[in-house]
Amino acid sequence: MSSVSQNFMKFFRGSSGPETTPAQSSQKLTRRSSGLGELSRTWESAEGLCILDLGSTSPNNIRHFTERGHRIYSEDLLTASTDPELLIKDEEGNVALDSRKFLADNLVYPAAQFDVIFCWNLPDYLDESLVKPVVGRLWSVLKPGGMLLAFFHTRDAGPDSPCHRFHIVGGDTLEMQKIVLRREARRGPTGAVHTALTDGFQLQRVFNNRHIENLFRDFASIKFFLARDNIREVLVVR
Amino acid sequence: MSAPASGLAQIGKSVFIKGELSGSEDLYVDGHVEGSIALKGNSLTVGPNGQVKASVDAKGVVVQGKLDGNIQASDRVELRKSAVVNGDISTQRISIEEGAFLKGKVDIHRTDTK
Numbered sequence: 001m002s003s004v005s006q007n008f009m010k011f012f013r014g015s016s017g018p019e020t021t022p023a024q025s026s027q028k029l030t031r032r033s034s035g036l037g038e039l040s041r042t043w044e045s046a047e048g049l050c051i052l053d054l055g056s057t058s059p060n061n062i063r064h065f066t067e068r069g070h071r072i073y074s075e076d077l078l079t080a081s082t083d084p085e086l087l088i089k090d091e092e093g094n095v096a097l098d099s100r101k102f103l104a105d106n107l108v109y110p111a112a113q114f115d116v117i118f119c120w121n122l123p124d125y126l127d128e129s130l131v132k133p134v135v136g137r138l139w140s141v142l143k144p145g146g147m148l149l150a151f152f153h154t155r156d157a158g159p160d161s162p163c164h165r166f167h168i169v170g171g172d173t174l175e176m177q178k179i180v181l182r183r184e185a186r187r188g189p190t191g192a193v194h195t196a197l198t199d200g201f202q203l204q205r206v207f208n209n210r211h212i213e214n215l216f217r218d219f220a221s222i223k224f225f226l227a228r229d230n231i232r233e234v235l236v237v238r
Numbered sequence: 239m240s241a242p243a244s245g246l247a248q249i250g251k252s253v254f255i256k257g258e259l260s261g262s263e264d265l266y267v268d269g270h271v272e273g274s275i276a277l278k279g280n281s282l283t284v285g286p287n288g289q290v291k292a293s294v295d296a297k298g299v300v301v302q303g304k305l306d307g308n309i310q311a312s313d314r315v316e317l318r319k320s321a322v323v324n325g326d327i328s329t330q331r332i333s334i335e336e337g338a339f340l341k342g343k344v345d346i347h348r349t350d351t352k
Binding site: 056057059062063066069071072073074075076079080 | 332333334335336338339340341342343344345346
């Protein structure tokens with residue numbers, strides 16, 4: 001699995017003024033989601049929910065919830081974790097991410113703000129140093145009784161396992177779209193920006209059931225849904 | 239990218255403005271603005287080179303560039319594919335193109351039609 005320094009070297013090598021933003025391939029895969037199906041009963045029967053989407057900005061998801069009278073917050077934590085200002089050196093001189101700065105800049109909400117949080121596949125792709133602090137912050141911003149949906153790989157699909165963004169297209173149906181990173185490399189002589197595309201985020205680890213239960217141990221309950229595509233869906237309740 | 243219409247008030251890409259900006263006509267910003275923008279009854283367009291750090295109050299808002307600040311639009315907000323918005327959006331209607339980046343809340347307020 002990749003180290004922090006390898007990831008950042010990949011993202012920012014040779015870049016002047018790195019502006020890394022997610023781009024998307026046009027191909028979308030459709031998949032059924034049992035976790036989403038169970039969760040959707042919440043927003044179909046309630047009004048004025050407060051929802052946090054931690055994936056790449058999805059027009060579908062924003063439309064889906066605002067049409068139902070809910071408020072949606074969008075915050076792309078994976079992209080935020082590539083901010084070069086987060087890089088620090090630890091006591092042994094190794095490159096690491098500053099989790100305190102990350103949480104000072106991101107997920108800044110009042111306690112118990114949200115009814116629903118969509119983590120999607122964030123824990124599988126987020127740097128190791130950020131996973132536990134982020135889950136801790138998610139616990140605090142979720143209302144008691146609020147629900148969080150996360151997806152985990154069930155096996156090591158290798159470093160090329162693509163990172164997807166997720167669009168809600170139905171009560172239990174998602175469209176998955178591979179994320180590639182768009183990096184503004186430099187301005188050419190005409191002033192036009194030449195944009196470089198890099199591979200997307202890399203799978204950082206594979207959690208087993210015990211790891212997942214440990215990760216969400218502060219939550220009141222946890223429910224697993226095993227899908228056919230080697231994805232374990234996890235629905236947790238605070 | 240759509241170009242600004244002729245006759246539209248424009249802030250070019252080499253211009254930097256800091257302070258309160260208000261008016262009663264549509265405005266196209268392709269430069270830097272810091273502070274606040276109030277165009278009640280009119281529209282703001284942030285061009286592809288535009289970098290706005292301001293709270294925005296307008297009838298319609300179209301973003302092609304970067305906007306840091308809250309948007310209050312009485313009619314509609316459009317985030318084009320190159321848009322990068324950090325702030326909360328409150329509007330009646332919103333359209334977001336694939337590729338746009340948003341960090342913040344979207345709140346749709348509906349006016350009752352009689």
